[in-house]
Amino acid sequence: MSMTVGRIIVEAIRAEGVDHVFCVPGESYLPVLDAFNDVPGITLVTTHHEEGAGFMADAWARTRGLPGVFMVTRGPGVTHAAIALHAARQDSTPLVLLVGQVPKEDEGRESFQEMDLLALGDLIGKGAVKITEGDRAAEQIQRAFYLARAGRPGPVVVSLPEDVGYDTTETVEVARQRVPRPAASDSDVAEAVDLLRSADAPAFVIGGGCGDERMREDLIALAEASGAVVYCGWRRFDAFPNGHAQFAGNLPWLPEELLAPLRRADLVIGIGTRMGDFSSLGYTVPGAGQRFVQIDLSAESMSPVRNPDLPIVGDAGDTVARLLAALRDAPLASEVLDGRRQSARRAHLAYVASTEPESATGDDFDIPRAIAELRKELSGDAVITSDAGAFASYLNRYYRWERPKTFLGTTSGSMGYAVPSAIGAKFADPARRVLAVAGDGGFAMTMSEVHTAVRLGLDRLVFLVFDNATYGTIRAHQTRVFPGREIGVDQASMDLIAVAEGMGAAAHRVRTNEEFLPALRSALAAGRPAVIQVHTSPSQIGAWS
Known part of the structure; x- marks a missing residue:
């Protein structure tokens, strides 16, 4: 044959x-x-x-x-x-x-x-x-x-x-390819445990190599057994539960108060992360006086800027499990562990306080309030896909991720990602609710795929568009470097309601915060893909401004 x-x-x-x-x-x-x-x-x-x-x-x-x-x-x-x-x-x-x-x-x-x-x-x-x-x-x-x-x-x-x-x-027999995953050496694991024991203030930066549920349980247990303060790397916001008592925030969009525990750490352990420019705060972490351990599946992923004091090439899940087993066999002294945990707890409380929006003034739609309402409305397993743009800093600050595989966004900052990635996530796990969050610029780049979702009968799939009629991130950079000389960034709003309805999707226009939750609930219950166009002010550019 x-x-x-x-x-x-x-x-x-x-x-x-x-x-x-x-x-x-x-x-x-x-x-x-x-x-x-x-x-x-x-x-x-x-x-x-x-x-x-x-x-x-x-x-x-x-x-x-x-x-x-x-x-x-x-x-x-x-x-x-x-x-x-x-x-x-x-x-x-x-x-x-x-x-x-x-x-x-x-x-x-x-x-x-x-x-x-x-x-x-x-x-x-x-x-x-x-x-x-x-x-x-x-x-x-x-x-x-x-x-x-x-x-x-x-x-x-x-x-x-x-x-x-x-x-x-x-006829040729084909089969799934068996791919080996390297294991860390016993000596590397022992050295990492020794560094954890001797540190005064350890910090973890968790990356995309820490995605599965089983590893997550070990990762949480390792954080608790070591007392480390924990951060999620750039666009890896679901890598560690944001509600955990030792979690201090999602890098890099944090004020110095929330970054201080990371900068003060005498030991930084990057787990499943390349420690790229955003996760390393512009290659300033690890800095002078900080010991650096990096755990990753591939030697090519080791930081090109600061050679780790201990580079560990190995499966992150297996390495974390072995570190945890070593600490369980010989736990830290209770007074040391309690002191670390209390310090991490203070960082976490400061982080939690920062995710609660302040009372808004004026008539403009308040993005922080809307993101906080999203957080309360969506169940913990809802998937959020994020485009690149000024709105994203609000999502980073005011939303909290508790489960793995609930956030999708590119570390490359690609506009146009949110819409198609939401569709891909929905095909991968049809039972979950999926919400794509985009600005008007990024949405316009791939909005034709809304029709793909409609044509294929997807539901509980919502495309949320914060429309400020400008390329907000670039405008902010122009204002910082060339104040008063902004150019090439403004664009008029289009009628996304007509566009969405023309593709067969449900559509909702929102101008006030009072209209937001009813629109979201209606969109999720529409039985077909839905677009929510939220008109926002171009003055809302940065969540920490």
Whole structure:
């Protein structure tokens, strides 16, 4: 029995446990599209834009803990997808992007829409694989899935020449790729425990490598056994329960009062984080006099600015469990542990106080009050997806995340992420309520995907748009650097109610805080996707202003 390369690719996708694939269809990979007719158990989701397909795959992967898959054509298709590739690389999200390439005989001639896809994958993604012939197709597509998950996860581009997709070969067994996860050495674990014991004021920075429920329990127990004050890294706001008595805030948007315990710490332990510019407060933490331990799955993720005093390459969950076991075997002295916990508790109380909005004055819609109401209204397992923009600092300050996999946002600051990622998260976990939060600028970039959600019958899916008719973050930077000379940032509001209704979504316009909760409740109960357009003042630019 023979099998086409297109069928082999789809069988490999199924073998990885992937049950949703996102795409903008193209004539360059027709045999792959056709194979979905014959492989049950996979839903093919057609999107309006390649960026949308990529962000849906990204959110699906992060929610399900499996590699995400999306497919586009060459040239314009893959360049549209580049934003999602870049975001997945910075977020360490395992993705496989299948791109239909020109036929083999036309390669190197700058044929119609031809690009060097292998170079593109190396430049923007984690790497690239080319399907060269039928007899090696299974090997090569499975290699792409392996690379996406091995070491530091990331996006891998698969180049499929148009004619190769039709090649046939004898049936080949495909299987989910087994990817090894390194274990920390016993000596490294022992040294980290010694550093924890001898520290006066330890602090943890928790990153995206700490996402699953089992590890979360060990992470909480380790924090309690060590008395460390805990922060979540940039855009990893759900990595540790924000209501825990030792939690001090989400980096970096915090005032110096809340950052002080991190800056004063004599031992900083980064767990499952690259300690990038935002999580390290502009590469100032760890600073002079601070010992630094970094735990991550990949050696390439170690801080390029400050070499850790103890770099530990190993699975974060396994390493945390072993640190915890060592501290349980020989607990800290009670007076030491009590003193650390009390210090962390003071930091937590200051953080909690900062999340309660002050009484607003004036007639403008009050974003802090709205976010606090969101926090109370949504259950702990609701998923929040966040775009990039001025509104996001309010979400960071006034919302609190208690469970893992309830926040999705890019560390790359990609606008246009919230809408498609909410759809991807909904496909990954249909039972949960999903709320996309965006500004008017970011929403406009991918709002066509609201129609995708409507067409596919999704519900309890709400797109919340804070509309201040300006690119607020850039305006704030201009005001800081060139006061009174702001330019190129203002744009008039559009009628998003008409846009949403035209796509078949429910729609609500909100101008006052009194209208907000009724609109939110109605949107969640609409039985179809819903858009809420909230008109806000451009003066509300920063939550800590």
